Amino acid sequence: MTNQKVNKNRNFFFLISFLFLTCSISIKTFKRVDTQDIRISGSELFSQNDVVKNTSLNFPIRLIFVKTNLLEKELKQNLSLKNVSVNRELFPFGLKVHINSRIPIAYGERILNDKKIFGFIDKDGIFINKQNVDEKNLNKLTIEVFGWKEKFKKILSEIFTAIENYELDIVKITFSTDGFLTVEEKDLKTIFLGFKPNLINYQLQIIKNLKNELKKNSFSKKIDNIDLTNPDKPKIKVFKP
Numbered sequence: 001m002t003n004q005k006v007n008k009n010r011n012f013f014f015l016i017s018f019l020f021l022t023c024s025i026s027i028k029t030f031k032r033v034d035t036q037d038i039r040i041s042g043s044e045l046f047s048q049n050d051v052v053k054n055t056s057l058n059f060p061i062r063l064i065f066v067k068t069n070l071l072e073k074e075l076k077q078n079l080s081l082k083n084v085s086v087n088r089e090l091f092p093f094g095l096k097v098h099i100n101s102r103i104p105i106a107y108g109e110r111i112l113n114d115k116k117i118f119g120f121i122d123k124d125g126i127f128i129n130k131q132n133v134d135e136k137n138l139n140k141l142t143i144e145v146f147g148w149k150e151k152f153k154k155i156l157s158e159i160f161t162a163i164e165n166y167e168l169d170i171v172k173i174t175f176s177t178d179g180f181l182t183v184e185e186k187d188l189k190t191i192f193l194g195f196k197p198n199l200i201n202y203q204l205q206i207i208k209n210l211k212n213e214l215k216k217n218s219f220s221k222k223i224d225n226i227d228l229t230n231p232d233k234p235k236i237k238v239f240k241p
Contacts, residue, residue, distance in 0.1 A: 032060035037094030043101050045134050046079060051097055054078040063088050066095060075099075080128040102128050105160060106143035106173075121145050125156030147175030155197045159183070162204040168211065187211055187223075194229035203228045210234070 038048040052059050055074045057066065068086040075084045075097070083100040104120030108127050111117070120128045120141075127148050143163075145156065152175055163170050169186035176182075181193040181200075188211055193203050206228060214223070227235040 031063055031093060033063050033066060033095055034060040038097060039094060040097050040099060042099040045101060046099060050079065051075065080126060080132045101134065102126060103137055104128055104133055104141065106145050107141055108145045108148050110148040121148065121156060123157065123160050125153035142171055143173065144171065145173045147177070149175065155200050158200050159204065166204065166208040168207060185211070187215060188226055189223050190225040192225065192227045192229055199231055203231050206231050206234060
């Protein structure tokens with residue numbers, strides 16, 4: 001057999017193999033993805049049914065029609081996730097969903113449709129529904145947040161950062177229905193911060209300085225509350241003898 005004929009047969013074999021593989025891939029992309037074709041990594045908390053129930057996509061759905069960006073956005077929002085990635089795969093066939101859960105650092109309460117909903121808050125100030133939290137992360141929570149709303153995320157994140165950096169013992173953070181902010185600190189008791197979120201870093205710095213100064217002479221034991229709504233003019237109310 002001549003080299004020319006060998007090369008011709010080899011080329012023909014490769015062409016047939018390529019066409020077969022292409023045909024196989026095309027067929028698989030139109031195959032329907034069902035619940036059992038979803039593979040989850042990164043978390044044991046969520047199931048295949050959780051993925052199906054928390055998206056607007058109707059399963060079973062053909063693989064080629066799965067909108068991965070939409071699925072990622074909906075799962076992240078509906079399951080209170082820090083991040084999620086969804087990939088369509090042919091071998092093995094199905095959807096690969098990788099989940100990064102949020103870690104709670106505080107208990108949380110929000111009002112939705114005039115009903116109290118209890119959950120948790122992470123370091124970014126994001127509210128996490130109870131069913132979306134791994135119970136092993138709840139042992140050391142000491143902070144409570146009341147009156148959570150979406151618009152308070154940033155200010156909560158700044159408070160949590162200050163708690164860590166300034167070694168503050170803030171145990172309770174409360175937003176009234178109209179947004180007035182109050183915190184409770186173990187040594188300084190009730191602290192009124194008011195309606196101006198743009199002042200929060202300045203106010204937290206003052207809390208740190210007050211705590212350091214007042215603890216030196218045990219004066220903190222006499223404090224009833226502190227008014228920092230005007231941080232340039234702090235008002236300290238003490239218990240009357």
